[in-house]
Amino acid sequence: MPLTESLPSQPGSAPERAIPGPAGLPVLGSMLDLRRDSLSTFLRAQREHGDVVRLEAGPPGLRSVFHAVFAPEGVQQILASRAANFRKDHPLYEEVRQAFGNGLLTSQDADYLRQRRLVQPLFTKRRVDGYASAVTTEAAGLADRWRTADGGTVDLVPEMNRLALRTVSRILFGLDAEAAVDAIHRCAPVINAYVVRRAYVPVKIPREWPTPGNQRARAATDELNALCDRIVADRRASRETAGDADGAGEDLLSLLAAAGNDEDGSLDATEVREQVLIFLLAGHETTATSLAFTLHLLARHPEEQTRVRDELDRVLGDRTPTAADLDRLPCLTQALKESMRLYPAAPVISRRAVAAAEIGGFRIPAGADVVVAPWVTHRNPELWPDPERFDPRRFDPEPEAARHRYAWFPFGGGPRACIGQHFSMLESVLALAVLLRAYELDAVDEEVPVSAGITLQATGPARVRLRPRAGAGE
Ligand code: HEM
Numbered sequence: 467m468p469l470t471e472s473l474p475s476q477p478g479s480a481p482e483r484a485i486p487g488p489a490g491l492p493v494l495g496s497m498l499d500l501r502r503d504s505l506s507t508f509l510r511a512q513r514e515h516g517d518v519v520r521l522e523a524g525p526p527g528l529r530s531v532f533h534a535v536f537a538p539e540g541v542q543q544i545l546a547s548r549a550a551n552f553r554k555d556h557p558l559y560e561e562v563r564q565a566f567g568n569g570l571l572t573s574q575d576a577d578y579l580r581q582r583r584l585v586q587p588l589f590t591k592r593r594v595d596g597y598a599s600a601v602t603t604e605a606a607g608l609a610d611r612w613r614t615a616d617g618g619t620v621d622l623v624p625e626m627n628r629l630a631l632r633t634v635s636r637i638l639f640g641l642d643a644e645a646a647v648d649a650i651h652r653c654a655p656v657i658n659a660y661v662v663r664r665a666y667v668p669v670k671i672p673r674e675w676p677t678p679g680n681q682r683a684r685a686a687t688d689e690l691n692a693l694c695d696r697i698v699a700d701r702r703a704s705r706e707t708a709g710d711a712d713g714a715g716e717d718l719l720s721l722l723a724a725a726g727n728d729e730d731g732s733l734d735a736t737e738v739r740e741q742v743l744i745f746l747l748a749g750h751e752t753t754a755t756s757l758a759f760t761l762h763l764l765a766r767h768p769e770e771q772t773r774v775r776d777e778l779d780r781v782l783g784d785r786t787p788t789a790a791d792l793d794r795l796p797c798l799t800q801a802l803k804e805s806m807r808l809y810p811a812a813p814v815i816s817r818r819a820v821a822a823a824e825i826g827g828f829r830i831p832a833g834a835d836v837v838v839a840p841w842v843t844h845r846n847p848e849l850w851p852d853p854e855r856f857d858p859r860r861f862d863p864e865p866e867a868a869r870h871r872y873a874w875f876p877f878g879g880g881p882r883a884c885i886g887q888h889f890s891m892l893e894s895v896l897a898l899a900v901l902l903r904a905y906e907l908d909a910v911d912e913e914v915p916v917s918a919g920i921t922l923q924a925t926g927p928a929r930v931r932l933r934p935r936a937g938a939g940e
Pocket residue numbers: 570571572582634744745748749750752753756810811812815816876877878879881882883884885886887889890
């Protein structure tokens with residue numbers, strides 16, 4: 467086993483110096499803080515202790531130790547330049563793997579390479595551009611439905627969740643997701659909370675024990691698995707009836723089904739189901755968060771909303787946006803990126819070090835659990851002056867080019883960067899364009915409380931009042 471990776475240290479640094487961090491409570495360390503509000507705990511740790519910190523959780527003798535790295539240079543080492551040394555073996559990923567199986571998000575090594583090769587063709591630029599009309603059709607359907615919204619007010623959190631789930635299901639699974647919406651929205655939060663609760667405790671109650679928490683999580687997992695099995699079985703049945711008329715390789719389900727049928731068994735039934743589940747979940751919750759917060763921030767900042775809408779009117783007039791419009795809507799794209807800075811859908815990304823590594827002048831030991839946190843790096847006042855302020859112009863071409871590549875990394879980076887990144891940007895820009903052309907939005911709620919599950923979760927409503935625009939969408 468290699469014990470030390472030689473990584474460049476900063477000039478004059480002293481690698482053996484102890485990594486600073488909060489003392490926390492005498493017995494439990496930072497365990498309660500991490501479980502209660504990991505985002506604020508990491509943010510405070512950065513402000514008080516710097517860009518490499520060490521947090522301890524649990525009583526002496528049973529303590530878990532977590533390292534966190536916040537400077538863009540360190541993030542780059544972990545996610546990209548030294549990615550092979552930082553694996554998805556962190557307790558948080560172990561919990562995600564237990565809950566959702568070994569799909570593309572959690573798999574590693576040969577399994578991962580095989581899976582990534584299989585699904586990559588769905589995410590080429592040409593392929594993703596082809597998803598545009600499905601996105602605008604779904605968004606226009608929602609804009610129509612909003613005409614009858616109760617009191618003209620909607621909560622963007624469930625609305626965007628439903629929109630993103632319908633869109634990804636239609637594109638990746640050729641499926642009308644209406645039947646799946648309820649089950650996913652009931653089960654995903656239960657598992658999300660369970661995963662995070664377990665990730666930061668040093669001693670875990672075995673999953674098999676019949677505690678109420680274990681039973682609730684098991685029931686939710688079983689329901690999601692059954693849903694995914696049904697999705698796969700329905701598609702198989704319809705392919706057989708249609709004599710494969712829809713053509714293999716058309717969407718994710720066709721690709722998976724074809725691979726599952728391979729004689730060499732390259733994906734067995736469990737693997738097919740696990741891919742379906744991970745793409746259903748990773749493919750909608752995250753984009754939904756971006757959509758909801760972008761609309762809500764624009765509702766809270768009318769001058770920015772006007773700037774975006776003027777651009778939409780100028781560039782699109784009355785026509786439906788297409789993939790070719792993406793480069794023509796810089797104001798909208800900047801507002802989206804700024805919202806992803808403030809509310810990154812994956813606020814914390816976790817890894818485990820194989821060998822020891824020097825980062826930012828400190829030595830991270832072999833076997834250490836390490837996180838990088840877009841939530842914290844995106845709020846570093848040295849990179850983002852007045853960080854809590856919503857200011858889309860931070861993404862003007864000049865300041866954007868001047869910033870470190872890892873000052874903004876909502877999609878991660880390196881070999882495990884988000885496969886859905888371009889899809890998500892296309893989906894968000896086009897859906898936002900359709901909705902913002904049809905409605906002006908006034909914020910009802912101001913701040914929206916959030917917490918970190920596997921992904922960022924809004925824990926309160928993000929309501930807006932809708933004012934239909936004259937002539938739009940009629
Ligand atoms: C705003 C939207 C999104 C955000 C912020 C986001 C964020 C991320 C991040 C940070 C990672 C890397 C995790 C790590 O390094 O540990 C990731 C990976 C992944 N994402 Fe996304 N994602 C988004 C949308 C999507 C969409 C739309 C899909 C699918 C259609 C998707 C599917 C995946 C998958 C399968 C992986 C694992 C990729 C791999 O390891 O090869 N994501 N995402």
